[in-house]
Amino acid sequence: MEKFIATSQISQQILKSAKLSADLPINTLIYGQNGVGKKLLAREILPNALLIGGGELEKLIIEKQIDLALYESIIVENINTIINIEEFFKHLKNIKVVGTNNDKNDKLNQYFAIKIEIPPLKERPEDLEEIIEIYKKQAMSIYNTQVPIKNMEIDLSENGITLKQSIYKSLLLQSINTKDMLQTMENYLTKKLENGETYRDLIEIFEIPLLKAAKKIYKSQLQMADKLEINRITLRKKIHQYFGEL
Secondary structure, three states: OOOOOOOOHHHHHHHHHHHHHHOOOOOEEEEOOOOOOHHHHHHHHOOOOEEEEHHHHHHHHHOOOOOHHHOOEEEEEOHHHOOOHHHHHHHOOOOEEEEEEOOOOHHHHHHOOEEEEOOOHHHOHHHHHHHHHHHHHHHHHHOOOOOOOOOOOOOOOOOHHHHHHHHHHHHHHHHOOHHHHHHHHHHHHHHHHHOOOOHHHHHHHHHHHHHHHHHHHOOOHHHHHHHHOOOHHHHHHHHHHHHOOO
């Protein structure tokens, strides 16, 4: 994704504040959870500036491996990784800084005139809907398929980061064919066997997903045993072994 998505009202206000700060000679702090779009918003303010981690830049300054006179503006990610924040900003006193951090941190107040908080995606439903569509199109292009993504298990634990991963994973699992699955399993099992694991160690890799799928489709253990053509006592033992159920 190349731009900050601002479909929801709160995101439009955030983007407006960012655009206003772009024309001002002051520092701006952008904070929020992982994956909410801090870097993208920073690029809306300073589209062509150097982007570097706080700890990395501090090390370059201490070791005198960077000429700060060459820079009018810098985007500094993860401000919290800076050890000596006061000394750090002394070196950057003539440079416009847009910083990102996971939280506001009162210790940073004196160094940033503008503070912008980006809420989690779950609090920005309009943005979330648009971002899902963007990632779906990207995934379909990468996997060269038009398979519709059904029953997606959306993961928002780290906002856009895990959202993208979950969408790509959903499309991959729905578009994979038998040949691809067999090749994947062969590669996986080869590594396990090279590590000394045996058939007894690996059998659960086949049985657990098979039993989970059967539990979703069939209403009872009787139906499961009948359709899978497995002894009911053996089935009950395996369900208890893997899931703790009787």
